[in-house]
Amino acid sequence: MDTVNLEDIKEAVEYMPIVGVTSNPSIVKKTSPKDFFKHMKEVRKIIGKERSLHIQVISKECDEIVKEAHRILEKIDDQVYIKVPVSYEGVKAIKKLKAEGVNVTATAVYD
Template sequence: MEFFLDTVNLEEITHYQKVLPLAGVTSNPTILKAAGNIDFFTHLQAVKERIGEASLHVQVVGETVDEMILDAETIINKLGKEVYIKIPINENGLEAIKRLKEREFNLTATAIYTELQGFLAIGAGVDYLAPYYNRMENINVDAPTVIESLAQAIRTTQAQSKILAASFKNTAQMNRAIRAGAHALTADPDIYRQGLAMPSIQKAVTDFHNDWVETFKSPSIQGLCQ
């Protein structure tokens, strides 16, 4: 199971790199817009250096096949061949994926809303495919069923693709995506924060600490050695 951060905020990445078993960072033009006035390549190079061996996923912005391929080539030339290129699954995107896969690019299929899109992405040999969980629910698409179907297709065909579920508004959606068969999740840091900041969790931590202090008259286990 892999966990990604859907952000380019360096402070958040630095913090959650210490907290999560971080597999990588995903980005798109909307996330980059939220980051404010940044130098695209300089900032993403800083992200890449910050995360080390974890993977960085960067999205093309062109709409034609040639534009997508040129975007992909430029990203790789500037940031390195290890970067995963995110390409939306439409006709142009699939053609670009086919041509780039022949050149052994790392590819993440994105903007997936339907089973057919996912099946085609798997057939095209993408490394990751990103179904948009919350966006599917917003248009009354059964997101867990889509993910289940894609996971079954991967098992049946013994494909190497992984489902990198994206677009979450809460941890309940993340849980359902994993139960449906997603191999990986990407989410905004606030979603992870939400899941780990339940009052009940902190109450348990505090209760255990207080019981320890009351029993052993020391604030820590190490304190017993002094």
């Protein structure tokens, strides 16, 4: 599922063979959660650990991407897939995160 709407996720998980939930800054903005980390923890609670949760970073520089990824993993859980835009800095960050054993999803970004 490509949403962070809690009601939509609850309904889909009940009826559909959902494998995971993915998000990006645009999707999160539509839902406008008051507390991002609390909201994403609720998503995790709904989908359980057997489904994947993908959260995209908003940073653009390698070191900041890695720092943001660590914060997401610390605040939500260590099984989150960190979505990283594929740019030169993003690829650099993906390599660092993979070397640490972090789950990573490479994502395209269109301007």
